[in-house]
Amino acid sequence: MIARWFHRKGWSDLVIGLPYVWLLIFFLIPFLIVVGMSFATRTSTAPPFGFGGENPLVNLAGYARLFSDTLYIRAFVTSLVNAAGAMVLCLLIGYPMALGLTRVDRGWRNILLMLVILPFWTSFLLRVYAWMGLMGSNSWFNKLLTAGWNILVPQAWAVANVPLMHSNFAVVLVMVYTYLPFMILPLYANLERLDPTLDEAAMDLGSRPFAVFRDVTLPQSIPGIIAGGMLVFIPAAGELVIPTLVGDSSAPMIGRVISDEFSSARDWPMASAVAVALLILMVGPMMIYARFDARAQARERQA
């Protein structure tokens, strides 16, 4: 009986049903609870929320505070600026690297590609930690930077050491370091597929190398730029580990604010409201990414 059910239809029901139910229970329900929580009222009970009082079901106080309290607006601005900065720097460093990878010969290329991916497999936390060692005021790297700075600028601007740690610059630098592979890999995949004869044709028609790049290579690589850009921007905007370790705690990013509201302030409804707001801000970039990703996959299937 069971065997027959299994052979006819049961196996496909299981293949769909098990992961479906799992994600419904452990992903969708928790997420809906957070959305619901953002409309709740903070109480001093355990767990610290409830529905009642002046606003029984929908309490929009949390969302109102998002706009009235400058802490949240500043945190959102800091996050978006840092993530955008990391995205642009990743593009400026990653684009020439990806293009360079398409120009080295095959044997080397595989080795170099692996060297791009290798840091991604090693611990994320330890890659952030490696920079903490470099940026500290006594480190060789900081001394080198300080010496360079003191030589280049007038005497009056000389410093004992460059204040790298605990700044927004440090956050952007470490984000670029940890997310650069996410920029290089989609760009490389895109650039590698381009037809080199187009470059040659442009060159034969008298274009200079930079003009070839600007008029032929760059326009064709826009899907890769967008894919890489979003892969850097989306995780960077919600980043928690990097700003906690190397960031300026007086100008926190939004991830830090959510975590602090939740753990230190024990204000679950507020933490949830900030989380929902972050997701709403991220919907735009996510949709852009999904659109370009779907188009790229469709093209791949055609080829």
Place this chain on the structure above:
Amino acid sequence: MKRSNTFLLTMLGFGFAFFYVPILSMIVYSFNASRLATVWGGFSTKWYGTLLSNAQVGKALTLSLEIAVISSTTATILGTMAGIALARFTTFRGRTLFSGLVTAPLIMPEVITGISSLIFFILLGQYLGWPAARGFTTVTLAHITFSMVFVTTIVQSRMLSADRAIEEAAMDLGAKPWQVLRDVTLPVISPAILSGWLLAFTISMDDVVITNFTTGPGTTTLPILIWSKVKLGVTPDINALATLIVLTVGLCVLAAGVGMNRAERRAERDRRLAYRANQ
């Protein structure tokens, strides 16, 4: 052309220096005799001794490995099922929601996943009495949930590029759908399943944020142990631990990469030989 290549190769060199100088610096400073982690005070291996005699580190590593093996294996089973479902069953009720559920965890900020899982587990404990406390079980459940979708992505894209004709041939020869899955489809996608498992394992071994939210007292994984120490600053024994981790992972990935490269070249050569033999 030549000048632009010089520029690109310089950028490549600069980029790889950027990737590897911090890691190399950390490795060098793990052999620093000085207690000050960033000031060189001569060569010494004493921090490795300190590290090896630290029972906490061994315990955390064992715990991380246990959680990673259980969660990545479960995540691979569930993730593979979801990948097969999305690639082969084009119409079933709730497919749009399902494909959304498979994509959303990939782009959801970790803080939000962490907080929502924590609230969920706390409320479950409050109203159902299970889980009574947070620890091994809750961390493992959270790891399964956010790593299974990575497996799904890999399996799904392998399924879509696989040749369906073999499956159809098996079907024509009288195999039942379930037998086709077991004897044809699964062997074909087994490399994707393996890389999915490896990715899920790495993600679980590496996770800080979600683990930090879903763990409880007494359940300290290796990343959580490092996290609690690193928040206080750079110390030489963490340099030593980091060096061991980076070298272990690096050697494994290099070996896997070299192996794959060689297999690829062998396959290429076989294909060429087969082509010539057919001419």
